[in-house]
Amino acid sequence: MLASVRTCALKGIDGFEVTVEVDISSGMPTLSVVGLPDAEVKESKDRVVAAIRNSGFDFPLKRITVNLSPAELRKSGTQFDLPIAAGILAASGALSEQAVKKLENLLLLGELALDGTLRPCAGVLPMLISTKPKDYTAVIAPDNLLEGRTASVPFITPRTLRDLADWLEGKKADEAVQITYIPPAQEEAPVLLDFSDVKGQTVAKRALEIAAAGGHNVLMIGLPGTGKSMLAKRFPYILPPLSEEEALEITKIYSVCNLVGKTVHLLTQRPFRDPHHTVSDVALIGGGTNPKPGEVSLAHNGVLFLDEFAEFSRATLEVLRQPLENGQVTISRAKETVTYPARFTLLAAMNPCPCGHLGDPHKPCTCTPVQISRYRSKISGPLLDRIDLTVNLNPVAYGDWNKNSEGESSSQIRARVIAARKRQEIRFQGSGTTANAFMTQKQIKEFCPLPQGADAILEAAMRKFGLSARSLDKVLKTARTIADLEGKEQIENVHLIEVLQYRPLDRKGVPDL
Amino acid sequence: MSISTQERLARIRVNAFLYFRADWLTRLIDIFGSAEEILKQNADTLVREAQMNPATAAHFLKDAFSVNPKEELEKTEKYGGRILVPEDAEYPQSLRQLKEAPIALYVLGSLPKENQACIGMVGTRKITPYGRRAANTLAEGLAQAGAVIVSGLARGIDSVCHAAAVRQQKPTVAFIGTGIGRCYPAENRDLARAILKHGGAIVSELPFNKPPHAFHFPRRNRLIAALSEIVVVVEGEEKSGALITAKLALEQGKDVLAVPGPIDSPQSRGPNRLIQDGAGVVTCVKDIIDYIPEPELFKLQTPPDAKTQADEREKKLTDVQKRVWQHIGSGQVTADQLVEELGLSVPQAAAVLFELEVKGLLTSEAGLYGKSKF
Numbered sequence: 001m002l003a004s005v006r007t008c009a010l011k012g013i014d015g016f017e018v019t020v021e022v023d024i025s026s027g028m029p030t031l032s033v034v035g036l037p038d039a040e041v042k043e044s045k046d047r048v049v050a051a052i053r054n055s056g057f058d059f060p061l062k063r064i065t066v067n068l069s070p071a072e073l074r075k076s077g078t079q080f081d082l083p084i085a086a087g088i089l090a091a092s093g094a095l096s097e098q099a100v101k102k103l104e105n106l107l108l109l110g111e112l113a114l115d116g117t118l119r120p121c122a123g124v125l126p127m128l129i130s131t132k133p134k135d136y137t138a139v140i141a142p143d144n145l146l147e148g149r150t151a152s153v154p155f156i157t158p159r160t161l162r163d164l165a166d167w168l169e170g171k172k173a174d175e176a177v178q179i180t181y182i183p184p185a186q187e188e189a190p191v192l193l194d195f196s197d198v199k200g201q202t203v204a205k206r207a208l209e210i211a212a213a214g215g216h217n218v219l220m221i222g223l224p225g226t227g228k229s230m231l232a233k234r235f236p237y238i239l240p241p242l243s244e245e246e247a248l249e250i251t252k253i254y255s256v257c258n259l260v261g262k263t264v265h266l267l268t269q270r271p272f273r274d275p276h277h278t279v280s281d282v283a284l285i286g287g288g289t290n291p292k293p294g295e296v297s298l299a300h301n302g303v304l305f306l307d308e309f310a311e312f313s314r315a316t317l318e319v320l321r322q323p324l325e326n327g328q329v330t331i332s333r334a335k336e337t338v339t340y341p342a343r344f345t346l347l348a349a350m351n352p353c354p355c356g357h358l359g360d361p362h363k364p365c366t367c368t369p370v371q372i373s374r375y376r377s378k379i380s381g382p383l384l385d386r387i388d389l390t391v392n393l394n395p396v397a398y399g400d401w402n403k404n405s406e407g408e409s410s411s412q413i414r415a416r417v418i419a420a421r422k423r424q425e426i427r428f429q430g431s432g433t434t435a436n437a438f439m440t441q442k443q444i445k446e447f448c449p450l451p452q453g454a455d456a457i458l459e460a461a462m463r464k465f466g467l468s469a470r471s472l473d474k475v476l477k478t479a480r481t482i483a484d485l486e487g488k489e490q491i492e493n494v495h496l497i498e499v500l501q502y503r504p505l506d507r508k509g510v511p512d513l
Numbered sequence: 514m515s516i517s518t519q520e521r522l523a524r525i526r527v528n529a530f531l532y533f534r535a536d537w538l539t540r541l542i543d544i545f546g547s548a549e550e551i552l553k554q555n556a557d558t559l560v561r562e563a564q565m566n567p568a569t570a571a572h573f574l575k576d577a578f579s580v581n582p583k584e585e586l587e588k589t590e591k592y593g594g595r596i597l598v599p600e601d602a603e604y605p606q607s608l609r610q611l612k613e614a615p616i617a618l619y620v621l622g623s624l625p626k627e628n629q630a631c632i633g634m635v636g637t638r639k640i641t642p643y644g645r646r647a648a649n650t651l652a653e654g655l656a657q658a659g660a661v662i663v664s665g666l667a668r669g670i671d672s673v674c675h676a677a678a679v680r681q682q683k684p685t686v687a688f689i690g691t692g693i694g695r696c697y698p699a700e701n702r703d704l705a706r707a708i709l710k711h712g713g714a715i716v717s718e719l720p721f722n723k724p725p726h727a728f729h730f731p732r733r734n735r736l737i738a739a740l741s742e743i744v745v746v747v748e749g750e751e752k753s754g755a756l757i758t759a760k761l762a763l764e765q766g767k768d769v770l771a772v773p774g775p776i777d778s779p780q781s782r783g784p785n786r787l788i789q790d791g792a793g794v795v796t797c798v799k800d801i802i803d804y805i806p807e808p809e810l811f812k813l814q815t816p817p818d819a820k821t822q823a824d825e826r827e828k829k830l831t832d833v834q835k836r837v838w839q840h841i842g843s844g845q846v847t848a849d850q851l852v853e854e855l856g857l858s859v860p861q862a863a864a865v866l867f868e869l870e871v872k873g874l875l876t877s878e879a880g881l882y883g884k885s886k887f
Contacts, residue, residue, distance in 0.1 A: 200849055202852040202859055203862070359878060361881070373700065392880025394881060464871050494860050498860045
């Protein structure tokens with residue numbers, strides 16, 4: 001006999017509908033799954049057999065063929081256990097005709113334990129959102145309940161395979177069907193880590209405020225223990241709150257990676273990812289035989305913090321160039337190509353020199369200029385070009401540390417950031433640009449006219465600091481953000497001068513001529 | 514007096530033997546009458562006639578024939594330089610009078626004239642902010658007064674002194690510890706180019722492509738001392754190249770001056786010791802100029818007194834710049850400190866630091882700003 005059941009599979013962070021066809025015919029007892037299943041789908045056979053038997057059904061000792069259609073797309077994930085089991089029950093006649101009919105209106109997603117319990121699987125949210133099954137009810141594991149609610153589709157959450165069969169047979173009431181719509185996005189995410197905890201480092205805080213306001217990437221250079229990671233961890237809380245759309249995007253990515261907790265509907269905090277410097281390029285960018293999002297995508301709409309920036313392998317750092325440029329990652333494998341969103345703010349931190357003491361008032365640096373230059377050259381030019389703000393952190397003097405005056409709180413800073421973002425939103429309306437950092441050449445020309453006297457400043461900066469013509473664009477974009485923070489229509493000279501304070505890493509370390 | 518081309522080529526060969534002091538090489542030329550004649554000898558005659566040890570004689574011949582003098586000349590000329598021997602008129606008189614006068618001198622650029630006062634400025638490679646300030650102020654003042662700074666193009670004090678002269682677009686002479694076909698340290702390549710551009714010279718007695726070796730540096734120090742009227746030691750540890758130069762200068766009968774420094778700074782131990790031993794104390798450019806023997810030869814313009822100059826400079830500063838300048842004192846500050854301690858806003862602090870740095874009054878490294886002048 002033949003039965004077909006609906007389920008879903010993932011491609012990137014989007015789902016597509018899959019029909020599971022089950023045919024049972026006489027012959028040698030086998031169970032074969034066709035339709036480009038991945039390893040975890042093939043393993044599903046053994047789980048299904050055990051789950052069916054342990055749920056009190058007879059497993060048909062016949063020739064069973066399972067086809068996953070469309071057959072040309074690769075399928076991975078453990079959500080196929082439930083649909084395959086249900087399909088076998090339907091095809092073998094273990095379910096009544098009325099139950100089989102009901103089954104046709106279901107979309108099943110779930111992994112099975114050997115005793116028939118439904119277990120959660122990855123990617124439920126994106127699969128439900130992209131297929132939006134209007135006419136049918138989704139069946140998901142109780143642990144995926146919140147993701148089902150977020151997707152706002154009708155669904156039921158049977159505990160076991162047996163429960164599902166009972167429901168199909170009408171032995172359980174229909175009230176198990178739930179639909180809950182997404183609650184409106186939270187007004188303001190709570191500040192868990194506050195900038196006022198960090199003593200001193202006013203300049204670095206200001207640089208981070210500018211970065212938050214204009215979407216700029218930041219490189220912090222400083223001695224160990226000057227507060228680089230402390231500042232970085234507080235950075236997400238001065239970013240504007242997530243819009244509903246952004247929150248959904250993040251939640252989808254985390255769902256694909258099976259990282260959405262059991263207690264949240266929607267991730268409302270901007271993500272903060274800080275991979276260790278030994279991270280592989282695949283872990284950073286995403287990929288693998290069955291492509292999975294990498295750290296850059298997990299940091300989407302949030303912050304990617306790379307501590308010990310110069311210790312990352314050069315090849316690993318270079319893969320950051322595409323997401324920094326396009327805000328997404330395209331992973332091409334022989335069999336498929338997937339795209340993950342990856343628009344994040346890069347915060348990088350490094351020591352000023354290999355020994356770590358350059359600029360330390362108490363301990364002399366023992367590095368030669370050549371060593372320093374070699375250390376800094378680990379960060380390639382094209383990558384540095386994508387970093388708009390470079391800030392030096394020096395040890396805080398005891399007097400400053402001991403000061404009673406609290407610095408500004410994160411919510412004060414965030415208020416200014418939000419206001420600056422509003423101005424940009426109005427400015428870039430309809431152009432696709434979201435923040436100053438992403439302005440095109442044409443927009444720079446339009447929105448960043450040089451004030452009077454700016455030529456002299458920029459000329460002096462080029463002569464004295466060896467600023468390249470190429471980095472002038474970055475100066476203009478960043479100056480635009482400072483002007484936005486101050487509510488000014490036009491860029492002024494003070495804004496330009498302030499940006500020049502955050503000029504890029506000097507790679508040569510010789511007296512200027 | 515001039516010498517034949519053949520003899521010049523032979524001198525370049527003899528000069529390549531670095532394990533003899535220059536005066537021994539000169540003695541060798543005297544014994545055989547000419548460098549050409551030496552090269553005609555075999556190891557045995559060298560041992561017999563010049564009392565050389567057989568191993569040394571073999572080594573000498575090997576080294577002498579390992580260089581190709583024609584190629585040396587060609588390469589030097591390609592760089593726009595020349596190889597001088599003491600018989601050449603351009604060969605500096607002060608070096609010619611030296612007992613250990615180099616028998617060949619590779620020169621790029623132009624050497625100072627007789628009526629230009631040469632001041633040797635030497636010091637540590639591990640420069641402190643104080644040393645940077647002192648070296649920069651003094652070298653700049655000397656260059657403005659019309660003196661030629663002579664130093665060794667090493668890291669630290671040497672580079673700061675050369676750079677100060679170059680910024681004034683004044684000539685400066687670098688005696689380097691490699692052949693003139695190389696630049697050591699490599700990061701000073703731009704500085705070397707700038708020296709040549711502004712009428713200075715890069716000089717070495719080593720074969721064109723000789724890489725740096727520890728023993729090259731003390732050896733070239735005698736040339737710094739010889740070309741200079743006086744030698745100023747800015748900073749230096751107790752056993753340093755700077756003190757070797759000072760010792761050589763004293764042996765050559767030159768005056769040695771020292772810039773006093775903090776008693777707890779290892780880099781000031783050298784000059785402070787020199788002062789204990791009787792060296793002149795330098796507090797300003799005038800102190801140095803006053804020490805020059807026969808000053809009427811050089812027509813140096815005595816610069817305004819350092820304090821007057823500093824006052825002048827300070828007068829031109831705006832109020833907030835003045836506050837920052839005074840706050841920096843003799844130390845270093847970060848932009849953060851200006852914000853915390855002077856109550857400036859971040860943009861204000863940025864503006865002041867930018868303006869002072871563009872004026873050349875401050876230097877910054879890794880976020881620390883220090884004065885580049887007194």
